Amino acid sequence: MKKQLLVSLFFTLAVVDLYFYQIDPASSLDFRRFNPGGFNNNPPNNNPPNNPPNNNPPNNPGFKAQDPGVRGGAAGAGGAIAGLSTNESALFTATQPTFNEVDAVPDGLGPRMNLDSCAGCHAQPASGGSSPFVNPQVAFASKDGGTDVVPSFISAHGPVREARFVKNPDGTADGGVHDLFTITGRTGASGCTLAQPDFATALRNDNVIFRIPTPTFGAGLIEQIPDSAILANQANNATQKRAVGIVGKPNFAVSGRTISGQTNNNGNDGTIARFGWKAQNKSLLLFAGEAYNVEQGVSNELFQTERDETSNCQFANIPNSVTNTDATTPFQVLSDIEQFSIFMRFLAAPTPSPDTPGGANSIANGKSLFTSAGCALCHTPSFTTTNRSAVAALSNKPVNLFSDLLVHDMGPGLADGVSQGQAGPTEFRTAPLWGVGQRVFFLHDGRTSDLVQAIQAHQSGDTFHRNASEANGVIKNFNGLGENQKQDLLNFLRSL
Ligand code: HEC
């Protein structure tokens, strides 16, 4: 009798759950169960530096194995890809200063922005990369007479962050970037007075999420992976993917119980988008256009209007940056967003170290454990670019990115409640791991600098609530490794 009651209760719950799920996955998943306190700004390199995410595995084993920290030595990235033609090389050299260039109000900076240059955020370990050790956003708040307050989630030794609000005040989905800073008080902006967004209230209401910069090394190779290769890889290893989960049908009934990542298709032409934390953007040109307007407030040929049109805060023609039809050399004709894209497209992939940290044997062992534990079921070690690339140096080349470029349900512990394209509130692109050895901050919000924590954060939710992260089975495998094996795997990651 009792048992029957339980069963029917469970059945009712399941039906209710299912009902919600079909109507609105965003509201049926309690994504707010992540720990807002997890968004702390940890100084880099102190192991273990931070609060583990809320849904930390109950069996967190108190590892002896440790993240060796940011790999020292020369930057293994930042140069041009091998095999560029003379003209292409010249273009790489000429466009790098544009990527590094710092914009001011007369150039169209603002009215609202997160910083004033691409390379300021994409800095580590070289121009094009990710968040540096020291966050330039702190000094930027008061640069050139600026009167902005540094929001509480930004600190000198924390990651560069942009902020998105999850919901609008009326409860509808927002998801958009709310820039941290304004041009108020800055040189060239007289007469413009803008208030910063009310981050304190948004934080109190659990309504703000963060994103850190993703590196762009090797991004030209990622652009040239055919959609067909991504789809073929998605279908690969189906048995193993099922084995670490339960069943392999990518629908609501088994969501989160098996590795069943989806592509995030571009709204305009239906092909597979692949850049950004949710694989929300199709190409480097599109990302460059969006970043110029969103991060720096510089409108351009892809994004023609200003995000904030307050009339006494416009100090440059609109769009702010365009093709220069008066230029006399071909390079100067190119608008900034074309130049940014070319620079990023020609950036070489990061070069892994053969023996640091831990020696060649440990790294080789870690690499095979990475596959046997199941990490490689999502972090696909390698793709090959199309053999018909218009840039010969990008044609038929290996792309050792360690990502399937699919978005996966990562459970409530990582969920941010924001949907982008077909990527839902709990889904993220498998983060490419090339270059991880020299990265300072990890995961979409930069919540940790410790690889052990980044790995543990993959695990949250459970099958009973149908909110299990697709990675739960694999993280269980990782936790079952011996301490030396874990260390080998961590050494392998820091060799990348
Ligand atoms: C305030 C910091 C900041 C500035 C300035 C900035 N970015 Fe970014 N960039 C980010 C963040 C954060 C992301 C991740 C965004 C996301 O996925 O939500 C990102 C992601 C990217 C990516 C995606 C790479 C990948 O593989 O996922 C590209 C490309 C990019 N930025 C280009 C640029 C360019 C070009 C500029 C200059 C116009 C620029 N960014 C300026 C913070 C910044």
Ligand code: HEC
């Ligand atoms: C189900 C697919 C999946 C599996 C399995 C998986 N990962 Fe991930 N991994 C992801 C996704 C998605 C992210 C990005 C999550 C986020 O930022 O919220 C990520 C992020 C990471 C990061 C942080 C990278 C960055 O750019 O910040 C590391 C390191 C990492 N994974 C290592 C591993 C290791 C080691 C394993 C195996 C023990 C593993 N992953 C298994 C999908 C997976």
